[in-house]
Amino acid sequence: MKILIADKDPVSQRKLKDALEGWGFQVLAETDGQRVHELLLGTDPPTLAVLDWTLPELRGAELCRKLSARGSQGHTYVIMLTENDEPALVAAVMKAGADDFLCKPVRIDELELRGRAGKRICELEQRLRLRATHDALTGIYNRGAIIEILQITVSRHKRDHAGVAIIFADLDHFSRINEEHGQLAGDAVLREVSQRIGYVLREYDSVGRYGGEELLVVLPTCDARNALEVAERIRLSVCAQPILTPAGPVSASVSLGVSVLFDETVLRYSELIQLADQALHEAKNSGRNQVVLARSAHASARA
Numbered sequence: 001m002k003i004l005i006a007d008k009d010p011v012s013q014r015k016l017k018d019a020l021e022g023w024g025f026q027v028l029a030e031t032d033g034q035r036v037h038e039l040l041l042g043t044d045p046p047t048l049a050v051l052d053w054t055l056p057e058l059r060g061a062e063l064c065r066k067l068s069a070r071g072s073q074g075h076t077y078v079i080m081l082t083e084n085d086e087p088a089l090v091a092a093v094m095k096a097g098a099d100d101f102l103c104k105p106v107r108i109d110e111l112e113l114r115g116r117a118g119k120r121i122c123e124l125e126q127r128l129r130l131r132a133t134h135d136a137l138t139g140i141y142n143r144g145a146i147i148e149i150l151q152i153t154v155s156r157h158k159r160d161h162a163g164v165a166i167i168f169a170d171l172d173h174f175s176r177i178n179e180e181h182g183q184l185a186g187d188a189v190l191r192e193v194s195q196r197i198g199y200v201l202r203e204y205d206s207v208g209r210y211g212g213e214e215l216l217v218v219l220p221t222c223d224a225r226n227a228l229e230v231a232e233r234i235r236l237s238v239c240a241q242p243i244l245t246p247a248g249p250v251s252a253s254v255s256l257g258v259s260v261l262f263d264e265t266v267l268r269y270s271e272l273i274q275l276a277d278q279a280l281h282e283a284k285n286s287g288r289n290q291v292v293l294a295r296s297a298h299a300s301a302r303a
C-alpha cells in the first residue's frame with residue numbers, strides 16, 4: 001500500500017518514513033506542499049497520506065475539500081499532523097475533511113495504531129467500491145458503473161472531439177443454453193464471454209453488464225471503422241472455441257450492435273444506447289452471430 005508523508009521537519013520526516021517502511025508501506029516522502037497537491041490529485045494517488053498541517057503551500061483545508069470532491073474516483077485517507085491538540089485546531093482540521101490527526105512530535109507507537117486503522121478502512125472502502133461497481137457473476141462493471149463511464153466518455157468527447165463508440169453484445173439463444181445445459185452452465189458461458197471480450201479490448205476500453213445476457217462496451221477515441229473491427233474481434237473470440245462449463249463444452253455466439261458519436265453530432269449518451277440497441281435487434285433479426293452498425297453511423301464508416 002502506497003503512503004505519502006509530508007512533514008516540514010526533516011528529522012521527523014525521516015523517523016516517520018523509516019517506521020512506515022518497516023511496517024511494509026511503500027513510502028513517498030515530500031516536503032513541497034504544491035507537489036503534495038499534485039500527487040494526491042493525480043491519476044494514481046497514494047492510499048494514505050500523513051500531512052503536516054503547517055507545511056508551506058499545503059493549504060490543508062483546500063486540499064481536503066478537493067480530495068472529498070473526487071468522490072468515487074478514489075479516496076486518500078488523510079492523517080493530519082498538528083502542532084498541538086487544542087480543541088479549536090483539531091476541530092478545524094477534522095472539519096476540513098481530514099480522516100484523523102496526530103499531534104507532533106509524533107509517537108511512533110501511536111502512528112502505527114492510527115496507520116493500521118486507516119489501512120483497514122481503506123481496504124474496506126476498496127472492497128465496497130468494487131462491490132458497488134462490479135457485477136458479482138462476471139466480475140466486469142455493473143450497469144450503473146458502465147453507464148457512468150459512458151457519460152464521462154461522452155462529456156470528454158464534447159471537449160476533445162476524439163470520438164466515442166459503443167457496442168451492445170447479446171448472447172444468442174441464451175435461454176436455450178440454460179434449458180439444454182442448465183443455469184450453472186449458462187453462468188459459466190456468461191463469465192467466459194465477459195472475459196473473452198475483455199481480452200480483445202484496449203486498456204482504456206471498458207465492458208459492463210448492461211442487463212441479463214447483454215453486455216455494453218465503451219470505446220473512447222474510436223471511429224466507426226475501428227469500432228466495427230473491435231466488434232468483429234469480439235464476435236470471433238466468442239464463437240471460435242466452445243466454452244468449458246460444468247455441463248461440458250458449450251458453443252456460443254453473440255450478436256452485436258455498434259453506434260458511434262461523431263464530432264458534428266449532438267447525440268446524448270442515451271441516444272447512442274438507443275441506436276446501438278436498434279442495430280443489435282437488426283443483427284438478431286438478420287440471423288444472429290453478426291455485427292450491425294447503427295444506421296446513422298453508416299456514412300462515417302464509408303468515409
Ligand SMILES: Nc1nc2c(ncn2[C@@H]2O[C@H](COP(=O)(O)OP(=O)(O)OP(=O)(O)O)[C@@H](O)[C@H]2O)c(=O)[nH]1
Pocket residue numbers: 137170171172173174175176178182183184185186187190211212213284288
Ligand atoms: N444462466 C444465466 N442466465 C441468465 C442470466 N441472466 C439472464 N439469463 C437468461 O438469459 C435468457 C435471455 O433470454 P431471451 O431474452 O429470450 O434471449 P435469448 O434466448 O438469448 O434469445 P436471443 O437474444 O433472441 O438470441 C433468459 O433465459 C434468462 O433467464 C444469468 O445471470 N445467468
